[in-house]
Amino acid sequence: MSTTSSHTIFLSLFLLMLLCSSSAADQTQRNVSLGSTLTAKLNQNESWLSPAGEYAFGFQQIQKDGFLLAIWFNKIPQKTIVWSANGNNLVRQGSIVELTNLGLVLRDSTTGRDVWSADVSGTGVSHAAMTDTGNFVLANQNHVNLWESFDNPTDTLLPTQVLGQDPELAARYSESNYSTGKYYIKVDNGNLVFYVRRLTMPGQGNIIYWPENQTPGNDGTQVRFNQSGSIYLQAQNGTITEQLTPSNSDFSKGFYQRGILEYDGVFRHYIYPKDNDDNGSNSRAWPSGEWSPTSFIPDNICLSIRADKGPGACGYNSYCKLEDGRPSCHCLSGYTFIDSKDEMKGCKPNFEAQNCDEDSEDVNNFTMISMDNTNWPQGDYEVFTSMSEDDCRNACLFDCFCALAIYGDSCWKKRSPFSNGVMDSSIKSTKTLLKVRKENSTTTKSCNNIVSKTKDQTTLIVTGAVIVGISVFLHILLFFFRLHRKASVVRSNQTITKTNLQNFTFAELEKATNGLKEQIGSGAFGVVFKGCVELGNNNTLAVAVKKLDSNMLREGEQEFQAEVMSIGHTNHKNLVKLIGFCNEGHHRLLVYEYMSNGSLASLLFGHSKLKWHQRMQIAVGTARGLFYLHEECNTQIIHCDIKPQNILLDDLYTARICDFGLAKILKTDQTRTTTGIRGTKGYVAPEWFRNLAVTAKVDVYSYGILLLELICCRKNVEENVEDDAQMILADWACDCYESGEVRCLVENDDEALEEMKMVEKYVMVALWCIQEDPSLRPTMKKVMLMLEGSVKVSAPPLSNSFISSL
Numbered sequence: 135m136s137t138t139s140s141h142t143i144f145l146s147l148f149l150l151m152l153l154c155s156s157s158a159a160d161q162t163q164r165n166v167s168l169g170s171t172l173t174a175k176l177n178q179n180e181s182w183l184s185p186a187g188e189y190a191f192g193f194q195q196i197q198k199d200g201f202l203l204a205i206w207f208n209k210i211p212q213k214t215i216v217w218s219a220n221g222n223n224l225v226r227q228g229s230i231v232e233l234t235n236l237g238l239v240l241r242d243s244t245t246g247r248d249v250w251s252a253d254v255s256g257t258g259v260s261h262a263a264m265t266d267t268g269n270f271v272l273a274n275q276n277h278v279n280l281w282e283s284f285d286n287p288t289d290t291l292l293p294t295q296v297l298g299q300d301p302e303l304a305a306r307y308s309e310s311n312y313s314t315g316k317y318y319i320k321v322d323n324g325n326l327v328f329y330v331r332r333l334t335m336p337g338q339g340n341i342i343y344w345p346e347n348q349t350p351g352n353d354g355t356q357v358r359f360n361q362s363g364s365i366y367l368q369a370q371n372g373t374i375t376e377q378l379t380p381s382n383s384d385f386s387k388g389f390y391q392r393g394i395l396e397y398d399g400v401f402r403h404y405i406y407p408k409d410n411d412d413n414g415s416n417s418r419a420w421p422s423g424e425w426s427p428t429s430f431i432p433d434n435i436c437l438s439i440r441a442d443k444g445p446g447a448c449g450y451n452s453y454c455k456l457e458d459g460r461p462s463c464h465c466l467s468g469y470t471f472i473d474s475k476d477e478m479k480g481c482k483p484n485f486e487a488q489n490c491d492e493d494s495e496d497v498n499n500f501t502m503i504s505m506d507n508t509n510w511p512q513g514d515y516e517v518f519t520s521m522s523e524d525d526c527r528n529a530c531l532f533d534c535f536c537a538l539a540i541y542g543d544s545c546w547k548k549r550s551p552f553s554n555g556v557m558d559s560s561i562k563s564t565k566t567l568l569k570v571r572k573e574n575s576t577t578t579k580s581c582n583n584i585v586s587k588t589k590d591q592t593t594l595i596v597t598g599a600v601i602v603g604i605s606v607f608l609h610i611l612l613f614f615f616r617l618h619r620k621a622s623v624v625r626s627n628q629t630i631t632k633t634n635l636q637n638f639t640f641a642e643l644e645k646a647t648n649g650l651k652e653q654i655g656s657g658a659f660g661v662v663f664k665g666c667v668e669l670g671n672n673n674t675l676a677v678a679v680k681k682l683d684s685n686m687l688r689e690g691e692q693e694f695q696a697e698v699m700s701i702g703h704t705n706h707k708n709l710v711k712l713i714g715f716c717n718e719g720h721h722r723l724l725v726y727e728y729m730s731n732g733s734l735a736s737l738l739f740g741h742s743k744l745k746w747h748q749r750m751q752i753a754v755g756t757a758r759g760l761f762y763l764h765e766e767c768n769t770q771i772i773h774c775d776i777k778p779q780n781i782l783l784d785d786l787y788t789a790r791i792c793d794f795g796l797a798k799i800l801k802t803d804q805t806r807t808t809t810g811i812r813g814t815k816g817y818v819a820p821e822w823f824r825n826l827a828v829t830a831k832v833d834v835y836s837y838g839i840l841l842l843e844l845i846c847c848r849k850n851v852e853e854n855v856e857d858d859a860q861m862i863l864a865d866w867a868c869d870c871y872e873s874g875e876v877r878c879l880v881e882n883d884d885e886a887l888e889e890m891k892m893v894e895k896y897v898m899v900a901l902w903c904i905q906e907d908p909s910l911r912p913t914m915k916k917v918m919l920m921l922e923g924s925v926k927v928s929a930p931p932l933s934n935s936f937i938s939s940l
């Protein structure tokens with residue numbers, strides 16, 4: 135009871151009333167004596183009742199085997215809990231609450247631990263009682279209350295209850311989940327303040343959402359709830375500083391009432407007509423047999439929460455709409471709830487984000503849709519003033535970072551995830567322009583939409599062109615890799631469990647490839663087949679299954695596995711992804727993603743089907759993939775065989791390097807001689823033929839040749855040329871550059887001719903890459919930066935010929 139000295143008549147009357155009601159309750163209360171217990175039982179609510187039976191204290195079954203110690207309205211059929219002890223910690227069947235002279239203790243039956251207790255300082259509890267006001271009290275012999283549920287509220291206030299400055303009302307997590315939710319209210323700085331807290335990081339970044347502007351100088355110290363349904367903030371001296379809910383004298387008779395901060399963050403005053411006849415004429419205005427809200431705060435929580443941090447009233451990527459006075463959360467078109475059972479958790483896009491690569495044509499797969507009466511306050515990363523709606527639409531569409539724009543004479547761009555989304559008829563000046571991927575344009579492909587191609591179009595690995603050359607590498611490599619073999623096996627074994635590689639049986643892969651039927655490529659290493667594997671959830675994926683020729687393999691099952699694992703650890707958008715493998719007896723197979731557009735070799739030469747910009751995009755993509763292999767993998771991977779046959783193209787013509795890491799798996803063929811390489815004049819760096827260390831710079835050399843081929847759309851070695859000087863592309867390019875005639879290289883390519891500055895730059899980069907002295911060649915990182923324009927390209931040295939030095 136309040137011990138505040140009362141100065142006003144009003145307060146005296148009020149106190150008198152409270153005292154009267156409380157002593158009246160005392161007279162009729164049924165005592166709970168020391169040593170009394172209640173047990174949580176299935177389908178049976180054991181409880182201690184208030185004298186008139188209005189309220190009960192005891193166990194409520196919330197889940198199959200989850201019980202809540204609670205107080206509830208005992209005379210109405212709907213389960214209406216007004217207080218609970220262990221919402222965060224439900225107890226099992228058989229758990230017991232016991233009253234001792236130290237207080238009240240709830241003990242879990244399975245753990246034997248105390249889950250909750252109503253502690254009183256010292257001893258002296260003589261009895262407990264459930265009162266007809268809904269207050270459960272522990273008292274001493276002199277009827278002084280040592281503990282009251284009214285002083286330790288959860289989410290509900292009842293008439294006559296007072297909310298002081300210390301306790302807060304905290305909403306539960308959801309309608310039926312009684313653990314602590316994110317909203318709470320508290321008397322703070324003279325006001326009743328509504329807060330959102332970050333559940334994952336309590337105490338961090340709490341946000342006020344009501345009142346919008348705190349009344350300065352407000353000196354409220356407690357919230358009171360009187361019998362006429364009036365909930366108000368009262369100052370120390372008894373004056374009412376703020377009326378929160380209106381008073382209605384009808385409510386004081388014939389209605390149950392409660393004020394609750396609900397899980398949606400709204401504080402509502404509810405009434406429920408009592409069953410008896412004398413509940414007055416006005417009760418007819420309210421439906422019987424149910425709780426009706428009479429007023430609530432704030433008016434529209436969807437509009438109230440708009441802090442620049444946090445998701446807003448609903449989760450990220452969802453918007454809030456008030457329906458029948460309650461906020462409901464909705465996902466945008468193209469998005470779905472992360473957890474359909476918990477809509478407050480927000481939504482996720484059903485589509486892949488837009489590709490941000492320069493020159494990516496992924497933008498064609500996106501479209502902007504519009505929604506009226508919506509807004510997403512806060513969280514803009516770019517704003518344009520006075521812009522047309524169409525321009526705003528395009529500004530977002532062509533910006534891969536933009537997920538959504540708000541238009542209303544200005545254009546606000548938002549990145550994902552977006553927050554504070556709200557739809558309301560009052561919002562007239564803004565609309566949402568939402569970016570979504572067009573239907574059916576998803577880049578994840580299932581087997582059904584793969585068009586079968588003929589063998590010669592889709593060459594997945596070496597077509598035999600430079601087989602001789604390869605074997606020479608491998609011959610030289612043998613020495614090099616033997617040195618490293620031991621170390622790499624140890625390393626891979628340590629990481630063996632971390633990849634997502636699938637270990638297929640041979641039978642599974644036979645089935646996946648329809649009995650190794652559709653061959654899509656062949657080469658020195660073995661044969662490649664098209665197939666289709668299941669990835670669970672009815673997802674299928676088109677794959678290329680590479681069956682390694684057992685004669686080409688080195689011994690050692692473990693070593694094979696270890697190398698495969700290290701390939702499996704790579705993950706880059708410019709590499710072909712290894713999905714799995716088979717290592718069963720003499721069967722060694724590798725399962726890769728299927729690349730629908732085949733190899734660069736099949737598209738580049740002759741009448742190239744690739745435009746200048748596509749080719750340069752492939753050049754940059756390949757450089758990025760190589761840079762990754764050289765510098766960003768756990769262990770450096772030197773490809774040793776960069777050439778157009780080993781650059782594959784996916785649906786979007788993105789360059790994807792394949793066959794990396796294979797050099798370590800395959801055996802060298804020692805019957806070949808080095809004579810072949812002179813005639814081929816391929817992609818092989820000169821140090822292979824000298825006694826020089828082989829480093830990542832061999833890939834840089836091969837890349838330089840590839841880059842020239844991409845620029846000129848021709849093979850490095852072309853026998854049928856008018857002028858003998860043009861036979862070796864590297865030599866010819868060097869001559870052209872030296873004489874300032876780079877134009878000659880792209881003579882028949884109108885697009886390239888319009889971009890001569892770029893052509894020149896790329897030629898210079900290529901000439902740097904094919905320097906005979908490996909130390910003069912740039913790293914792939916520098917190549918990448920030069921191509922992208924972040925590093926200036928200086929003039930390459932020209933003194934020697936590039937091939938003649940063999």
Ligand SMILES: *[C@@H]1O[C@H](CO)[C@@H](O)[C@H](O)[C@H]1NC(C)=O
Binds near residue numbers: 165261
């Ligand atoms: C309740 O218990 C107290 C203390 O033991 C006692 O004084 C009081 O008379 C009891 N009341 C009833 C109604 O039994």
Ligand SMILES: *[C@@H]1O[C@H](CO)[C@@H](O)[C@H](O)[C@H]1NC(C)=O
Binds near residue numbers: 197200224307312313
């Ligand atoms: C209630 O929600 C919390 C937070 O999501 C969760 O951890 C807990 O398991 C839920 N409890 C019940 C009884 O569903």
Ligand SMILES: *[C@@H]1O[C@H](CO)[C@@H](O)[C@H](O)[C@H]1NC(C)=O
Binds near residue numbers: 360362364365374381
């Ligand atoms: C409740 O408080 C309101 C003021 O907020 C007052 O008008 C009303 O008379 C009070 N009712 C009772 C039963 O005390």
Ligand SMILES: *[C@@H]1O[C@H](CO)[C@@H](O)[C@H](O)[C@H]1NC(C)=O
Binds near residue numbers: 573574
């Ligand atoms: C997308 O695919 C479905 C089913 O395959 C088809 O009915 C629909 O017309 C397609 N939509 C577009 C835009 O191609």
